[in-house]
Amino acid sequence: MSKLEKAALGEPATDVAAPSDAQDAFLSVRDLRIHFNTDDGLVKSVDGVSFDVRRGQTLGIVGESGSGKSVTSLGVMGLHRAANATVSGEVWLDGQELIGADPDEVRRLRGRKMAMIFQDPLSAMHPYYKVGTQIVEAYRVHNKVSKKVARTRAIEMLDRVGIPEPAKRIDGYPHEFSGGMRQRAMIAMALVNNPELLIADEPTTALDVTVQAQILDLIRDLQKEFGSAVIMITHDLGVVAEIADDVLVMYGGRCVERGPVGEIFDQPQHPYTWGLLGSMPRIDRDTADRLIPVKGSPPSLINVPSGCAFHPRCPYADLPKGNVTRTVRPELEQVEGGHWSACHLSAEDRTRIWTEEIAPKL
Amino acid sequence: MSETNKTDAVEDAAGKAAIPQQASAPEGGSAEREVLLRVTGLTKHFPIKKGLLQRQVGAVKAVDGIDFEVRKGETLGVVGESGCGKSTMGRVITRLQDPTSGTIEFEGRDITRLSTGKMRPMRRDVQMIFQDPYGSLNPRHTIGSIVSAPFRLQGVEPEGGVKKEVQRLLELVGLNPEHYNRYPHEFSGGQRQRIGIARALALKPKLVVADEPVSALDVSIQAQVVNLMDDLQEELGLTYVIIAHDLSVVRHVSDRIAVMYLGKIVELADRNSLYEAPMHPYTKALMSAVPVPDPKRRGTKSERILLRGDVPSPIAPPSGCRFHTRCWKATEICKTTEPQLLELKPGQRVACHHPENFADQAPQDTVLLTAAKEASELVGEAVLEESAETSAAVAAEVAAAEPAEAAEEASVEAEVSEAELETAEEPESEEPEATAEAPETDSQESTDK
Amino acid sequence: MAAYIIRRVFGALVLLLVVSAVTFAIFFLVPRLGGQTATQLATQYVGKDANPESIAAIKKNLGFDQPIYIQYWDYIKGLFVGADYKFGPDATHCSAPCFGYSFKSHVEVWPQLTQRIPVSFSLAVGAAVIWLIFGVTTGVISALRKGKPVDRISMFIALAGVSLPIFFTGQIINVLFIYQWPIWDSTDYVPFTQNPGEWAWHLFLPWVSLAFLFSATYARLTRAGMLETMSEDYIRTARAKGLRESTVVVKHGLRATLTPIVTIFGIDFGTLIGTAVLTETVFSLQGIGAYSIQAIRDNDLPIVMAVTLVAAFFIVFSNLVVDLVYAAIDPRVRYS
Structure with a gap:
């Protein structure tokens, strides 16, 4: 498939909040949805996620358990094999669409063009x-x-x-x-x-820190050597800061914030990202004060809260006028450049809260 | 949902239920405090049996001679990599397992060999929280019966009845008391980890040993539980021993920290001393390996010390200093003489011949050290071995010297040689051990297993 | 490994010794404790025309007047060096391994057993092959089609298989294929060495009815094991490598599922050799199970004792084999 064709086919997807440089992306995911029909109800593990990874670049996907980060990667690999799964959206790998492709065709790509490593190498x-x-x-x-x-x-x-x-x-x-x-x-x-795409699903979570450092180094070196695209799925913001070029923060099966790693850590635009940063004890700082946890628990993927999925845990849910956080689902909006955030708070509010309330306490 | 009003619940409970026995743990002042738990020469070996007659052919030396004390109201953090014996240590000091040797004193009383019957009253004072909030709760029991189990086992009838007390505890840990029958x-x-904490607190223990209390939890939840444990310590005057592999968590929760490696404590120090100026090379390597959530620090790669290879087997730990097989500063004396855990700075005990940020403990060996380091810079591992071997004669003499004495005698000399040592490094690198992080480190691992 | 094998073999021998002692005690000590005298015991062996002299002779010859441990010792000694039995005017030498002499049927026990063990063994082997093939295949298909009609139907049949006793299924098969449509004229045992074809053909019906029962159990086991295995991380890894689904199922899934099944199979197989009583009875096969029933009915203690020991031997032996095989099929298990 030629570059032109690929661009043409990728076209309609761009209005689903696609990053700007979709053309030279090695992997493009557009509005990926993976739902599982279970006895308890429809589990929307992934509910409309889009991102791009270029060759030689590393995308870090961050989220807690049940945020859909692992299912997203399995979706890319075509490994979400449950009979009760419904998948929609587009996954473009080097110009080839995978969701609608023949499963045997996708199988031949697995392990050759895209490969995956998992959390617990023993199991x-x-x-x-x-x-x-x-x-x-x-x-x-x-x-x-x-x-x-x-x-x-x-x-x-x-x-x-x-x-x-x-x-x-x-x-x-x-x-x-x-x-x-x-x-x-x-x-x-x-x-x-x-493989030209390597997906690493929590590759160091089961390992000791000294070994983790070795493995991260290895992945980085190998990436440099082969120029492959890497997706690093992790819950550890430290690992992301260490290895990722771009970051995707997931919550309740959706992307709540996406952007270059520097901006995500310097100018995070979503209250959930703030919460993650505030929850983390830091080894490099003496945080004698209390941590700033996110209240409550991650949402059930069967009954995702209405409006913004994060609103029951968000301390600023009442700030925007009306009932908008409870009724309207926020879409990803461009902050600047490649930085996107899905939040009802106004840009001024976000900047003010981050610089005045959150950043000083971290 | 009960977690959403957790803070209120805790504050509530603080007002009506908890009697603060002690103010919040101040830093630094811990030295004057009363010792609650003292551990001396503690070992725990698991025998390995083999052959036709199942004779003991060796032992897994999970804990191999450690000393420390825990003072009232403080939090002692215990860190180390998997297999360093930290969990075993936790089980032994709570007498869930019997030590092989050594003594454990609780409030001045030797509890090392107490029988199960005599331990029973002690169990009220020492409680444990486990890592796995799923595995440590019986799925067939209600929360009420789980949290009230300690009362039944100890035959205690709390004021106002068991149910009321359990509901108070649930509220204390930020759970809805109405969930008693769930x-x-x-x-x-x-929430399950909160239940585990409520159960541990039922009998108003003095010491709580927590083995990886938050490592199975999501980041945002982890922070909730860490804060809860903080609050409870303040309210109830608890003393904690928190065993964890996450150095960031340990830094946040602990007053003092013990770093374990292969069944030994290699460094035991106040939190600030340890994190700001670690003295044991292992501590330093461990801390440098933790990824920092700050992308701006990436690229300052020279800060990272990459340890080579894996932790050796605790069945046959290396001779001398157990860390010498992976240590970039190791010299001949490290292979032959085990360094003692000595208080080199106030509030900082280290077991190392060549500590960081301090005069060398085996100064005669620093000649070898500089030679070895230069060699490793130039040619690599093979030469390092060789040069170490050629000076084996010198080293043998050195090995005979008692490290503590040697340190005093020659501390001036040592400072000089350390200065030499620094000049031997690449000029732009601030940390002398930056050289350990050579680009071919990965392939170098083949040389040590 | 060698030390392990020696230890296990030694343990197995000790176990057999204990089994023999307990069995011996049950048959020879318990009646004594229950008040039977040596004379009464001896009387059982003389038959109708008992007279005091013959009873006394038997009592002496069989050692009933000796203390029980001497009797036991003689029995064990007989197993290894043989024994002599004087009965009436004749002296019979019972060569090793001497499992005793039946005074009811006036035969040595061991030759009787050697005739019957091949029958029971053949029955067990054939049935095992069938139930492994059918049971495991059904289990795998059910697991892969979980919740689908194939799964539901086969699990229903499996439930029936587990529930229906062999004397029911066996009789049905008998009635249908021997009387109704006489495809089989006989199910008499033909030794394998004599005619393998006849051997298999004649044993086919007993095999099928026995295998039906076991297939059901194995199908359920395999299904449960497969469902668990196929959700393992290493199956996901296998798929991530781009392997064909058939390779994933057989090479990665089934391989891991079979390991525990092999263990259960070993025990089942060993047990079956001495205990396929119902099948042997239904199809009139002269196996050791049927033999033991006859002996129990006749109160022929030496035979019962011998059959018990032989059955115990097969169970202990197959257990031992399973343990050793386990190390070969599961590399994580290494005996040292």
């Missing part, structure tokens, strides 16, 4: 197969080569991700690896086909 |  690797076998399998699905060639390739990858004595460790089982080594092996498996 | 699955993760 994400098959316990009964050797690490090498699993990497070889990943390579041979997409490359018609002998086992021997694939094995050489697997050793090469294990070496590349920093596993000592790769020729020996290739015959180890996942449980024989330490947590950090296992995650390295997982990364080796994901990168064995040189 | 089951755990009807609550969110944060």
Whole structure:
């Protein structure tokens, strides 16, 4: 598919609050919705999310459990396989639309053009197969080569991700690896086909901080080396600040704020983002004062609150005139450049609250 | 929804129920306070049995000789990576597990070998909060019966009856007292952790040991629970031992902090001293590894110390200083002599031969140290090993010297050599250990496992 | 690993010894404790025309006048070195392994057993192959089509299979295929060595009825296991690699599901060899289960004792095999 065609097809999506530079995006997600029909009701795990990731760039998706951040990534990969799932919207990967595509076509892209690493490498690797076998399998699905060639390739990858004595460790089982080594092996498996998009779903949450630092470094180095697009899903704003170029903050299955990482941390425009920043104890500062938590709990995805999903927990919900926060769902609006926010508060109010009330307390 | 009015509830409860026994924990003044819990030479080994006759062939040295004390009203934070023995330590000091050796004194009384029967009254005073708010509550019991269990087990009849007391507790932790008859699955993760806290507080304990109390919770909920624990400490004069892997949380909640590595405390210091000027290289590495939520600091990569490889096995911990296999400052003495946990600065105890921000504890070895560091800069690991080996003779002598004495004798000399050491570094880097973060660090891991 | 095997084998032997002691005690000690004298016990073995001399002779020959532990020792010794029984004028040598001598039917027990064990074993093997294939396949399909008609129907049949006793299904099959439409003229046992084709053909109906019962259980087990496995993280990983769904199901899903099933299978199989009483009775097969029933009816203690020991041996042995196999199929289990 030519660039022109791609742009043309991408056109209608742009009015769904698309970022400006959709053309050179390697991955473009437009108004993605993933709903699950359960006995308890319709679970709107992802309810209209759009974003772009360019080659060599890292998008951080931040949110709490149930915010839809993991389901979004599974949707991109075509792994939301439940029979009760309905998916709509568009996912453009390098000019190819995936939501409407033949599932077998998408399968052939998985692991080759787009790959994924998961939170807990112990449960994400098959316990009964050797690490090498699993990497070889990943390579041979997409490359018609002998086992021997694939094995050489697997050793090469294990070496590349920093596993000592790769020729020996290739015959180890996942449980024989330490947590950090296992995650390295997982990364080796994901990168064995040189994918151009890497989705990392909380890749360091189960790891110790020193190992986390190693893994983040590794991902960063590999990204530099291969120029791939990376989506980093995490709940840890520290990790995002460390590795992301752009940030997408999700709440209740929707994107509440999106923008370049510097602006998200310097000039956050959504009360939920403020809440996240205020909830985090900081290692770099002496916060003798109390943390500023977000009151209440994350919403149920079956009964998402009306209007702005965040309004029951938002301290500023009564600020805008009338009942607008409870009745009208705020759409993403451009703050400036690539910075978007979905909030009913006026721009002046947001700037004032952030600079006067929130920022000084952080 | 009960969480939405949590602050009110807590304030409410503070007014009518809680009697503040102690003012909020001031910083620094902790040294004068009465010692509530004293742990001396504590070890916990889990035997490994093998062979036809199941003979003991070794042991997992989960906790291997630690000393510390907890003073009334303070919060002692315990940090370390997984497998450092911090959780085992928590279970041993609450006597959920029996120590292998060492003593535990609570309020001056030795409770190390108390029988189950004699421990029972002590259990009122020492309570534990667990990490998993899902696993630690029996799904078949109502909240009321879970929170009132301590009364039944201890045969205590609170004033005004059990139900009233339980409802008071639920209110205290910010839950709706009307939820008395609900089951755990009807609550969110944060609420369940509140239930766990209510249960722990039922008998008005003096010491609460919390093992990763917030690590299973979402960020926004985590902050609620951290604040709740703060408030309760102020209101009830509680003493906490908080075990956590998250250094940011520990910094926020603790007055003093113990850093554990492979069953040992490597540094034990006041919060500010520890975070502002960590003395043990491991502490420093650990803290530098925590991602800071400030994108502007990215790129200042030189601050980060990347430790190589994994934590060694606690079955056969490294000789001498346990951290020497991963330490960029390690010299010969570190391999042979175990450093003692010494108070090098007021309120800061460190077990290291070459502490940061202080005169070297094994100054004779700094010659080796500088040599080794230069070598590692130039050629890498292989040469480092070699140069260390060639000077093994010198090191053997050094190893014989008692580190504490040596420090005093030669502290002046040490300062000089530390200055040398700094000049040996790349001029633009502020931190001497920046060199440990070489670009090929990842592949270098192959050299140590 | 070697130490582990030795320890397990040793444990298995001890267990068998305990089983034999308990069984022996039940059959020979309990009647004594219940007040029966040695003479009364001996009388059972003489039959109708008992006279004081023959009773006394039996009592002496069988050791009923000895203390119980001597009797037990003699029994165990017989297993390894054989024993001599004097009965009337003749002396019978019962060579090792001597499981005793039936004075009711005047035969050594062991040769009887060696005739019957192959029957029971053949029955169990054939049925096992069928129920594994059908049970596991049905379970996998049900799990993949959870909630769909295929799943509901097969689980209904499975429920029926679990609920219907073998003497019901077996009789139905008997009536239908032997009497109504006589496709099978006989279900008599033909040794495998003699004619494998006949062997399988004659055993087919008993296999099917026994397998029906077990398939149902295994289908349910497999379905539950598959449902759990397919929601594991490593299945998601397998899909993320771009593997075909069939590969994901068979190589990643089924592989993990089968591990616990193998364990249960080992125990079921071992147990079945000595206890397929109903099937053997319904289809008139001369297996050890049916043999034991006959012996119990005749109060023929040596046979009951021998069958108990043989059955126990198969159970203990298959358990042992399962434990060892487990290490091979689940690399996380390594015995040291």
